[in-house]
Amino acid sequence: MSRTLRYIRILSWLFLAGGAGAAMVLAAFYLYLQPGLPSVDQLRDVNFQTPLKVYTRDSKLIAEFGEMRRTPRDLExxxxxxxxxxxxxxxxRFHEHHGVDLRGLIRAAWELALTGSIQSGGSTITMQVAKNFFLSRDQTFLRKFNEILLALQIERELSKDEILELYLNKIYLGNRSYGIEAAAQVYYGKPVTDLNLAEMAMIAxxxxxxxxxxxxxxPERALARRDWILSRMASLGYISGDEYRQATSKGVNARYHGPELALNAPYVAEMARQQALRQFGQQIxxxxxxxxxxxxxxxxxxATRALRQGLEAYDRRHGYRGPIDQWAPEMLNDRDALSKRLEDLPRVNDLVPAAIVALDDNTATAVTALHDRITIPMRHMRWAREYINENRTGPEPESPQDVVAKGDVVYVRIPVQDVLGPERERDTLTAELMQIPEIQGAIxxxxxxxxxxxxxSGGYSFSMSSYNRATQAYRQPGSAFKPLIFLAALEHGATAATTINDAPIVFDDEDLETAWRPENVGGQFRGPTTLRQALYQSRNLVAIRLLRQTGIRRTLNYIDSLGLDTSRLPDDLSLALGSGPMTPMEMTRAYAMIANGGYEVTPWVIERIVGPEGKVRREAPETHRCNDCSEDQAVLDAALPDLNRNNGNNGNTDPIRPVHTMERVADEEAIxxxxxxxxxxxxxxxxxAARSLGREDLAGKTGTTNDQLDTWFMGFNTGIATGTWVGFDQPRSLGRREFGSVTALPIWKDYMEVALRGMPGKLMERPAGIVSRRIDPDTGETATTxxxxxxxxxxxxxxxxxxASSGEPGSRDDSEGGEDGESTPAQQLF
Structure with a gap:
């Protein structure tokens, strides 16, 4: 036997022995690792991590919460x-291999041998699915071997299309986007079906x-990667040469797109998120x-629009506080640097930061991050008198130079269609000088x-402050609280015609440094005044005397029985003037109780919560009114076992919809x-001022506290109750001419004009115990003929x-008419 053949035999045996040894090692690895591998069946029922989405009642998206943005798509x-x-x-070679591509693994091993480190890894799409769903990202040989075993197992149990669908929906693509649909929305603001070839290659x-x-x-690195992928697509026959050339000629047009919200309601979304988090935890x-x-x-x-416009209107009445910054002239000459610096300033609602770059006799010229030239005509700056204090402004400006200077950084409002995207090639745009209000409010x-x-809405801008003034701001309601004082009196024997003396009164209290001398707004006194007149004229002295007549403790106990928190209310006569702090939500709840005829109201903001399986996890309660809730609840409690048993018999394990009984808390005649x-x-x-709405079924009350620190308007009809509050977060005077009728009522009116559309006028049905009397408004006695x-x-x-005696025109015991008169009763108080 020749020496050559002997060497070949030795090498062959060594090769076989090495192969056998490698096979034994691989088999040992498999036998050791296989029992610990997860079941591929889990992939058939995989739940992709999908963010929490919040919608309006009519299914408009208002918020998205979660670390990952993902919208799964079927492969088709x-x-x-x-x-x-x-x-x-x-x-x-995805459609040719069985989960592991030997060519790729050999290439990866060769790179490892040459460089001493793992370069490409040689992973197939199936191996990436195994890694993304089951394994860590550690680059170790043990993890790689597990990845290979899982990939082989996945290929045996899932089709190629199923594997591709899992991959395309799971893969991380940067900027919180997981899956191709989320990436298309994040980078291009449109669904994946609307992407062009260049954009698809960029995402790939x-x-x-x-x-x-x-x-x-x-962008440069991403563009190079995109063009390489397009060349690969052309070489593989996926696209034609013309398609390749057309796609590679396109530049980078990606920019960040936040969640595409259909409506701005961040305060509502945050309330809903917090409630869902408390009930379901981090899984949401x-x-x-x-x-x-x-x-x-x-x-x-x-509501959002009315509140913002109302706060801006107040802000303008009190003048212009000046620019937010002043930039040097050399900054104005560098357009790119100027644009970048303006981009760093926050947009607030629809207000955009701008830099003034030129002035003439009639206009100011400015630039924004997205616009090379906008003009602010003098008519849009005429409001900008100099702010001096809450009661004084400077003279009306006569020219742009009286308002702004070159280099001023200000806020402007541009038509919304021009704010949404780059418009540098457009003709000059007209903008309006604005400033961010310091005043706040809630509706x-x-x-x-x-x-x-x-x-x-809990404020002017959620992005500036997430503090929800609708639910968190405890402020004095002032005269808006008076209806509760009057209701307590009506329940304890007073009437709308009860006469109380509207005259000066002084209270000496050893706990006070000086005597308390409450006054009416304007300082006038009208003498004997009916409760009806005292309420619509908001007479403070009448309200104080009425509270003293009813009794402070009795009134507080009554308000407590209405379901309101009395722990913050004062135990003194200042209660009549609304000195006890309450939130706009609490006040609106109280007015809703008045609006529905005296039934307790529990506000709720979540109509239903739907789980990942599409089942309703929580639903708003079904409400019904009851005059004697103890009897109604006993009937309901007796029925619940049968209802639950029937659900079980029908194979339905979902909980029944909760039931909430609205208990009567106020007498319907008094209401x-x-x-x-x-x-x-x-x-x-x-x-x-609300008469401009042209309705006869509206009721309400203004509220203004001492020194105009807080202003309110609360109003309703039988179908809707709405409350508005305006004030500063750190209480200070709004100005001596600012009252609830001036600041809060316009917001309420603008909102209700929309809210009342299509709602027929309806008054509360007249209770059987109500009678009418024709009386003398001066004496309260039955009127003579x-x-x-x-x-x-x-x-x-x-x-x-x-x-009056029978046949005289002073009596009316029927149920018609007589609701708008004023009178005095037979007895007079004070």
Whole structure:
């Protein structure tokens, strides 16, 4: 035997022995690792980490919460070129191998031998699925071997299309986007089905270095990767030469797109998020929960707009406080640097930061981060008198130079379609000089029938302050609290015609440094005044004497029985003037109780929470009213076992919808009279600006505290109750001419104009115990037949003055008319 053959035999045996040894090692690894491998069956029921989404009642998206943005897509809905781009970039032999590509592994091993470190890894798409779903990202041989075993197992149990679908929905693509649909939305602001070829290739290039080589972090590197993928697609026959040349000619047009929200309602979304978090925990951020809130998009949009406009109107009345910054002239000459610096300043709602670059006799010229030239005409700066203090402004400006200077950084409002994107090639745009209001406010609107929150906004801008003034700001309601004082009195024997002396009063208290001398707004006193007139004219002295007549402790106990928190209310006569702090939500809840005829109201903002499996996890309670809730609850408790048993028999394990009983907490006759009195607030009193809405069924009350620290308007009809508050976060005077009718009522009116559309006018049904009497408004006695000033007033029958003798026109015990008169009862207080 020749020496050559002997060497060949030796080498062959060595090769066989090495192969056998390697096989034994691999088999040992397999036998050791296989029992610990996860089951591939888990992939058939995988739940992708999907963020929490919050919607309005009419299914408009208002918020998205979660570390990952993901919207899973079926493979059939993914464009063919998008799939081919990923195959070209990651695994061109995907349809040929069985989970492991030996060529790729050999190439990776060769790179390791040459460089001493792992370069490409040789992973197939199937191996990446195994790693992303089951394994860590540690680059170790043990993890790699597990990855190979899992990939082989996955290929045996899942189809190629199933593997591709899992991969395309799981892969991380930078900027919190997971999966191709989320990436398309993040980088291009549109669904993956609307991407062009260049954009698809750009997304396919992201898995290699999603955080550092995406088109936002490193456009040049991302562009090179995109063009390489396009060349691979052309060489593999996925695209034609013309398609390749056309796609590579396109530049980088990616920019960050936040969640595409249909409506701005961040305060509502945050309330809903906090409630869901308390009930379901951290899983809400990753398991695809949906919250459908109680607000309706049309009303919510109207509430947000009305509040912002009302706060801006107040802010303008008090003058211009100057620019937010002043930049040197050399900065204005460097357009790129100027644009970058302006980009770093926050946008607030629809207000955009701008730098003044030129002035002439009639206009100021400015630039923004997205606009090379905008003009601010003098007519849009005329409001900008110099702010001196809350009561004084400077003279009206006559030229732009009286308002701004070159280099001033200001806020402007540009038509919304021009703010949304780059418009540097457009003709010159006209903008309006603005400033961010320091004043704040809140609006809450709810259904009196069931407590459903119809709309809510807790401030001018959530991005500036997430503090929700609608639910968190405890402020003095002032005269807006008076209806509760009057209701307590009505329940304890007073009438709308009860006469109380509107005259000066002094209280000496050893706990006070000086005597307390409460006054009416304007400092006038009117003498004997009916409660009806006192309420619509907001007479403070009458309210104080009425509270003293009813009793402070009795009134507090009554307010407590209405379901309101009395722990912060004062135990003294200042209670009559609304000195006890309450939130706008609490006040609106109280007014909703008045609006529905005296039934307790529990506000709620979540209509339903839907879990990742599409089942309703929580639902708003079904409400019904009861006059004797103990009897109604006993009937319900007796029925619940049968209801639950029936659900089980039907194979339905879902919980039944919760039931909430709205207990009667106020006498319907007293409520009926109070509603009548509060309608006069709008028809003839401090809220008469609301008459412009052209409705007879509206009732309400203004509120203004001492020194105009807080201003309110609360109003309702039987279908909706809405409250507005305006004030500074750190309480200070709004100015001596600012009252609830000036600041808060316009916001309420602008919102209600939208909220009341299509809502028929409806008054509370007249209770059987209500009677009418024709009385003398000066004496409170039954009117004589020859009294030309006599008016009808309504009474609870047991507190009505004696009727005139039969046949005389002073009696009316039927249920018609007489709600708008004013009168005095047979007895007079004080």
């Amino acid at each position: 809905a993914v464009p063919a070129h998008q799939v081919q781009a990923f195959l070209a970039a990651e695994d061109s 290039g992201l898995p290699k270095a999603p955080s550092t080589a995406n088109p936002l972090a490193d 951020y990753s398991e695809g929960f949906e919250i459908h809130t109680s607000v309706h998009s049309e009303k919510q949009e109207a 809450v609107s709810m259904s009196p029938d069931n407590g459903r929150i119809e709309a809510l 009926y009279i109070l509603q009548s009195m509060m309608r006069d607030v709008i028809q003839r009193g401090t809220g008469r 020859d009294n030309p000033d006599a008016r009808f007033e309504i009474f609870r029958s047991r507190y009505a003055p004696e009727a």
